Amino acid sequence: MGHRERAREFVADVDRTRWHDQALWFVRSKRDQAADLVPDWEALRDQASAIKRSALTELPELWREFEEHATAAGTVVHWARDAHEHNEIVAGLLRDRSVRHVVKSKSMLTEECGLNSYLEAEGIEVIDTDLGERIVQLRGEPPSHIVMPAIHLQRAEIGELFAKEMGSAPDLDDPTELTDVARRDLRDRFLKAEAGLTGINFAIAETGGFVVVTNEGNADLGTALPGLHIASVGLEKIIPQQKDLAPFLRLLARSATGQAITTYTSHFRGPRPRSTQELHVVIVDNGRSQLLGRPAFREALGCIRCGACLNTCPVYRRSGGHSYSATIPGPIGSVLETSRDPATHAELPHACSLCGSCTDVCPVRIPLHHQLLAWRGELALSGHHPAWRRFSLNLVAWLFVRPTMYRLLGRFARGIGRRLPPTLREDLLPAWTRQRHLPTIPKSSFRELYRERQRQPKRPRPQAQPRPRHERNG
Amino acid sequence: MVTAREEILERLERARPPAAARPAAMPEPSMPIDPMATLRDRLQDAGGSLQFATRSGWTEQIQWPVEATTLRHVYSSLNAMPGRGVGLSSKTNHDLADLDVCVLAAEFVVIENAAAWQRPGCLRERAAALLATHLIVVANATEIVATMHQAYARIAPSDASFGWFLCGPSKTADIEQSLVLGAHGPRTMSLILLSD
Ligand code: SF4
Numbered sequence: 001m002g003h004r005e006r007a008r009e010f011v012a013d014v015d016r017t018r019w020h021d022q023a024l025w026f027v028r029s030k031r032d033q034a035a036d037l038v039p040d041w042e043a044l045r046d047q048a049s050a051i052k053r054s055a056l057t058e059l060p061e062l063w064r065e066f067e068e069h070a071t072a073a074g075t076v077v078h079w080a081r082d083a084h085e086h087n088e089i090v091a092g093l094l095r096d097r098s099v100r101h102v103v104k105s106k107s108m109l110t111e112e113c114g115l116n117s118y119l120e121a122e123g124i125e126v127i128d129t130d131l132g133e134r135i136v137q138l139r140g141e142p143p144s145h146i147v148m149p150a151i152h153l154q155r156a157e158i159g160e161l162f163a164k165e166m167g168s169a170p171d172l173d174d175p176t177e178l179t180d181v182a183r184r185d186l187r188d189r190f191l192k193a194e195a196g197l198t199g200i201n202f203a204i205a206e207t208g209g210f211v212v213v214t215n216e217g218n219a220d221l222g223t224a225l226p227g228l229h230i231a232s233v234g235l236e237k238i239i240p241q242q243k244d245l246a247p248f249l250r251l252l253a254r255s256a257t258g259q260a261i262t263t264y265t266s267h268f269r270g271p272r273p274r275s276t277q278e279l280h281v282v283i284v285d286n287g288r289s290q291l292l293g294r295p296a297f298r299e300a301l302g303c304i305r306c307g308a309c310l311n312t313c314p315v316y317r318r319s320g321g322h323s324y325s326a327t328i329p330g331p332i333g334s335v336l337e338t339s340r341d342p343a344t345h346a347e348l349p350h351a352c353s354l355c356g357s358c359t360d361v362c363p364v365r366i367p368l369h370h371q372l373l374a375w376r377g378e379l380a381l382s383g384h385h386p387a388w389r390r391f392s393l394n395l396v397a398w399l400f401v402r403p404t405m406y407r408l409l410g411r412f413a414r415g416i417g418r419r420l421p422p423t424l425r426e427d428l429l430p431a432w433t434r435q436r437h438l439p440t441i442p443k444s445s446f447r448e449l450y451r452e453r454q455r456q457p458k459r460p461r462p463q464a465q466p467r468p469r470h471e472r473n474g
Numbered sequence: 475m476v477t478a479r480e481e482i483l484e485r486l487e488r489a490r491p492p493a494a495a496r497p498a499a500m501p502e503p504s505m506p507i508d509p510m511a512t513l514r515d516r517l518q519d520a521g522g523s524l525q526f527a528t529r530s531g532w533t534e535q536i537q538w539p540v541e542a543t544t545l546r547h548v549y550s551s552l553n554a555m556p557g558r559g560v561g562l563s564s565k566t567n568h569d570l571a572d573l574d575v576c577v578l579a580a581e582f583v584v585i586e587n588a589a590a591w592q593r594p595g596c597l598r599e600r601a602a603a604l605l606a607t608h609l610i611v612v613a614n615a616t617e618i619v620a621t622m623h624q625a626y627a628r629i630a631p632s633d634a635s636f637g638w639f640l641c642g643p644s645k646t647a648d649i650e651q652s653l654v655l656g657a658h659g660p661r662t663m664s665l666i667l668l669s670d
Contacts, residue, residue, distance in 0.1 A: 293489030
């Protein structure tokens, strides 16, 4: 089942589709308001994208520098070629310390690696502590959004879930009370956990440290209490200097949720001196170095996972995150997941109207819709298109290089089309005409109209008048 | 055998894009005309509240999140305000789960986003700031910077093993986008700016 089929299921519920669409558009508008309050917003985007672009050209140096400083600060650095190696390193650290209970804060990388099920198979309990992630974890689903994992669920469904899993009143549907139920349940688990796992938003070469941001404080609570902190990071997350954090942190929360900054912006640089706490960082490749080698797509590695491109995307808003069936949905997911596994995700670059809104909001200026278009081309050449699309595209290509045939067919279609009753005409294209009408079919083609115009005697062109200044600028 | 480290560095070397220079620093934004009004608005957006007081008598002057006399457990990193209950005596982080209030001293405050830069003196202090029901952050009214650019100019890269920007109480909007204050950490947060 591809994106089209899953999206069809999602949109079958018209009210829910509208509700989902509006919930995300609300977040998008908050982003706009927050961005409008920052006079140098566009300069910030330039700066952030330039830092990422240059960082991608010096990754070996930056990671060596990171490793050196991190080690000096007492952090243990690990390297993982792929998801399996990453999971094995984490599981090994936990095994060696006989850890049975782990709390984890949001990390798309560990989702990508399938860490939870790996650890559970080892008999280790993993609790996702971000409220949205906890909700989808209890439902046995993947997150449907990278910043708001449970955005596809309504309060009553969450009330039902909590009643079943945490014993709250079955008709509870007030967000404040529901959050409180989860807070109480998770508090105990935080206190019981022997290790805390987190992702990393930014790794800093200059200091060997890293930054994790959350609103809930779950990454902090999960790492302040237990004696072991393991942070997983993708190869693309490194920036050269600490001061480079400024543009990214100014952009990130504003782009994500319209907040000027998240509640917690935590800078880790080694375990607490003279404490028994351990800090481990696992650096993960898992296909990133391969993407780096593809000039048309490598800029996607600059993504700071703000989710703005999802919130603004007309296809995402109306088809829901799960219809992508990928760790990361939405425009950026369609680029990244297709790079990772073109055969499985070949349909994703088509889940796009090429409106370009994602490119307009992306804080690091990733040319998302250009990349999606480029992917379509690559997939066509590598034979990943379904037969029906190959057939129709070949037909069109055949026709476009035969002008006489093209004109003849055009005249034929116009002739038939004008004679058919409009309702019947629309019935021929049921999907397209469900929410719009076909335009009136003209008698003659553009070519014919143009030729006719050329035959008429030339009328003098009106003299261009210089316009007053204010009009020109308006 | 090639280690994962060597192999990854080698892969990165092979895929290295053509050189692109690091960008020059961007012009630093200036302080808004009325910094305190901006600060108040941004903190309010984040669910926190701003209060002003004098250095000598602030504990009496401020509005406490709960009646000050009823506070049983207080953790404080300030000399002017001694801890109380488990905040004073706790041996482990876990005891701190009963904290009513945590009072922290911040080094400076960023006007554009109302974030206060703080470096906990110990792991226990970090835990206290998260486990307490109410968080109070105290800073000098003169220690303000316009934006994050100026903020990082003040933080030495090798400073401390842990430091954080704090802004408002812990919160979530994961249930239907409704903002709820008090997700896992404090339910309220007040920023107190002190002057002489
Ligand atoms: S691609 Fe850009 S807009 Fe989309 S999540 Fe990444 S940084 Fe945000």
